[in-house]
Each structure stands twice: as C-alpha cells, then as structure tokens.
Amino acid sequence: MSDNKKTHPRISWTFDKYTNSEIRRAAETGIYDIRGGGSKRKLPHFDDLLFLGASMSRYPLEGYRETCNTKVTLGTRYAKKPLELDIPITIAGMSFGALSGRAKEALGRGASMAGTSTTTGDGGMTTEERGQSKNLIYQLLPSRYGMNPDDLRKADAIEIVIGQGAKPGGGGMLLGQKISDRVAEMRTLPKGIDQRSACRHPDWTGPDDLKIKILELREITGWKVPIFIKVAGARPYYDTALAVKAGADVVVLDGMQGGTAATQEVFIENVGQPTLACIRPAVDALQDLDQHRKVQLIVSGGIRNGADVAKAMALGADAVSIGSAAMIALGDNDPKWEKDYNKLGTTAGAYDDWHEGQDPAGITTQDPELMKRFDPVAGGRRLSNYLKVMTLEAQTIARASGKNDLHNLEPEDLCALTVESAAMARVPLAGTNWIPGIKNKK
C-alpha cells in the first residue's frame, strides 16, 4: 500500500494520552489521583490581557528615574497595627508538614528581605518561620492543627481560611509518610497516619457566626492585628460581600490556579473559577459596599511575574499572593534533579506528588536526607531576588502606563486578546471597543 492511501494515526481529542493513562491508572489502583499544585488545564488567564502602554493620550513616566510606589498597607479597617509592606506581593500560606521546616524558614527569609509577609498554613507556627519572618500571618484553619493563643499573639495578622482556589469546599490530607515525630506532635496526632484537615470550621457555620468568631480573635489579640478572610474563587461577589459583612480587614481571593499540598485531581480541575474570572466580581462587591481600598483585596492563583501582578492590580486588587511560584523560586521542580524526577516516573516541571514526601528538591518532604538538599539561606535569597524582579517588572509596566503607584493601574490600561478574557476582565477586546456583556461602552 502506498503512503498516500494511509491516514495518519489520529489521537482522540476527548480520549487523549493523559486521559487514557488516568483511566488505566484508576482501573489498576481503585483510587482517585491525588496531587499537589493548582489547575494545569489551559484557562483564561492574565496572559490573555495586554497593557496598552502610553500613547498620545497617556503620558509615560521615565523607566528608571521617576518613582513608582509599591508600598501597600493591609488591614486599615479595624486593626490598630495594620501590616505595612514594601511590595504588594505576599507569600501564601503553606503548611509545615507539607513543607519542611527549612523551606518554611526560607520563605520567611525571602519575604523579609523583600519587605513582605509570609503565612503559616495548616499545622501551626514553626520557630524557624516566626524567627525569620518580619511579618508573619497566622492562619486559622478548620483543623486548628497547632493553633494556640501564644502563637496567635505573636502573629502580625490572622488569616481565617474559608477556602482554597484549588479545592473550594474541600479539606486537606497529609499522608502518613510525611508525618514525622515533629509534625505529629504539632498536630496532636499519631505518627504515620493520614491526617485529614476538615473542610469546614468546627465552631461556626455562616457569616453571622463568623462575625462573632472574628470578635473573639480580636478580643484575644487586643484588636491590634488585621484579620484576613481567605476565600476560594467560587462565588466571588457574594463571598467577598459576606467577608466584609463578617468584619474582615482584608479579603484574600484564591482562584483555581492556586495550589494545594494535596487533593484530588478531579477536584483541582473541575471545581472553582479561574483567577481572572474572580477579580471583577470581588471588586464589584467592595465598591457596592463602599469598601474598595478600605478593605484590601489580595488576589492569588497563578501569579508568575510582574505583568500578572500589574494586571491583577489594574483590575482592582490591592496586592497579590504567590505560593506555587515561590516554591519554584526556592528550587521546586528544578531540572537539576531530572534524574531523580525520572525515577519517580515524572519530569522536572511536572512533579506534583508532593504529598508522598519524596521531593528530590528537598522542599515538600520531611525526609531528613532529602531535606539536607535544600539550603534555607540560599533559598531565601532566591525568593527575595524573584520578588524584587517581579516588583521591578510591575513598576516598569506601571511607568509605561503613566502611573506613579502600582495602585493607580486601572482596567482602562488593558485590552483583551480573547472574547472570554474580555468578558471576565471587563476590558475591550483588542482592536475593538467591545466588552462582552457590557452595553453602550464607548
């Protein structure tokens, strides 16, 4: 048979190689796939937006000469001591247990060097992280693992976690192989068992109760520190409005690209909304309540560079938060460990079985030998460098847009490359004045 009578082997779009491998894996093991990270599917994102830059109608600022403010104050609504940060990029909560003590220390070091905050996570506050973090946010999670009033009083802010973008409505699981003596002690559970983190808080059920819970936390901490409420990108308008009603100083909004230490693949990829789709409804809620810029909005979920920072802020965020990107900056998924990744059946850039505790980079592990691979001082420096680069990038864009403060960026500085992103971000499709869903926009 000649070649021109053959057709090229055709892989189904629906049953692609990954899908087929997952069906085979499920059939062999009888258990759903658990992994770390956020959504990996292609989603409408900040890449679908462009800045217009200055032109005849906008006057740019000189790139390296004219100042462009990056400072942000979080918690101005009620707290006696709001959090004052040099840059509007914070480090998201990642637990000791999911991460090694050294990795937590590095996050504290990097954040402090760059003039920003880091956040504890499920499992309590470690001495390494508190010691190295100038500004440390203490999370109050449903599990309350490691929660104690002494640490609460040491915190610079408190973050009540309602949800994570990777798993709105879901709890967490730290598998037994990562439960070392120290992790077990901090969580008051036996060594080696799977530790379930509950999906809802044990002592309040709705925003009316939460308002009282916040009162309790403020009474314990003397009304000094800000209270953040972290919500997943589920129903951003109502979640933000209810967080404000409950008395939040700051709302943290985490879209579905936001990472987790471990949850079901089906959950990560099929529940929640993309970060881009969440920002405008959240800002609407703040504006409708006359609380925009009074209750600060922190956006997280897939922030990778200064352009993402600038775009999130142009859409109305006061600051952003990074988790996955911070881990990569520390050395997660570094190709220098490629041989070790291959032994685990994966490749650098795709490794996400953080829950199994075999991280070649020594970051998401409690294995003493693997942990030695990670130097917290060098890791902290890398994170600090990365944060500074992101800030410089965001400033570059802001100056080119004629702004002397990152917070002066606005939706009018943007256009969209796709109809979907134009609708979500409510900015015009490039080359048009059309914003899908908005009538009579000139």
Added chain:
Amino acid sequence: MKLDLKKKKLREINNTLQNLDNKKNDRDFVIINPEGSHALCAGLNQEMKVLIKGHVGYYCGGMNQKAYLTIDGNVGTGVAENMMSGTVHVKGNASQSAGATAHGGLLIIDGDASSRCGISMKGIDIVVKGSVGHMSAFMAQSGTMVVCGDAGEALGDSLYEADIFVKGSVKSLGADCIEKKMEKKHLDKISNLLKKSEIKNIKPDNFKRYGSARKLYNFNIDNVSSY
C-alpha cells in the same frame, strides 16, 4: 473585684482580665449582667477565678489558659473552644461545639451539651452531667469525654485517639467508632474526672467506653463505604 457589663464594655473587661494588675494581685472576679455577651473571658492566660453570673453568648472562655471560669447560666456556641489549660465550669446548658479543638484543661457542663460537643478535641477533658447532641467528638484527636446522660447520632465519627465514656444510651456510632473494652486505667480516668467535677452518685463502671477502630487511619479503597 466586681465587673459589671452594664457599666463597662466587653473590651474593658477582657482587657482587665487579660492584663492583671500585678501590684493589686487581685485574682478573684465576679462578672455581672453578661446578658449573652459574646467572647467574654476569651484569651485569659493567668491563674485566676472568674464567676460569671448569668447567661453568655458564643466563645466564652475561648482559648483559655490557666484561668478557672464558672458560668452560672447557659452558654452559647463554642464555650472553651481551643482551651489550652485551666477549667471552665458551666452550671447550665451548652450550645454546640463546646470545647471544640481544645488542647487541654477541663470543661464541666452541669446540664446538656448540644451537637458537636468536643469536635476535633486535642487533649481536653470534658465532663457533661447531662446528654450530648449529634456528631459529638467528631474527629476527636486526643483527650477524654465523659457523658453521664445519653449521646446523639454519630458519636465519635472519624475519631482518632480520644477516649469517650457514656453512661446512658448512644443513638448511633459514627464511622470508625466502636465500643471498646473497659480496663482499670479507664475506670481510674473516669473516677478522677467525676471527682474533679464533684459528681458523687455515679460509679465509673456504669459507663461504656468508645474509641477508634483505627481502620480509617490510612486510606484504603476497600473501606470507602465507611466514609
């Protein structure tokens, strides 16, 4: 010292108790007119005795450390939540989530406790002279719960290493919670807690012991129907 919630604000009263005047060294307080106030006596962290005369709202004695707190009335949601040490004694009934996530200390409830009593408890001892509602000791990690009355549905669901003792009936046990053999050390534990709670007319061997079957400690697909 008498503290009147009609004359002083919640913040003033909590601040007084959280920052004791060491020169006066007054460690005996009576709070009057609580009128259902929330977060009353939250975050106390020194040895002292506080008597609250009346009913209180949510989170009374929250995160308590060292203080001995008596509430001569009923309490709202989350009394003594996340308590670390000390004693909270409720002379009336308690709403839901009493002693939630608490790491230590003793919570005594003379009346009944509503649902989720001792949820995610992490070391506290809880003695309820009446009955407890559904889902009590849910995901309880450590500590002891003694119930002199009955327990509602799904007692001890998904619990870890906490010990539960119930004198009356149990409507149903939650996932992975089973009745366990009572040994002398358990009888001693009950006896000690009854004594601390000034309960004299009940014998330890009137109780049944419940704990974790430990079948769900590590995920196994064959146990999926248990969840």
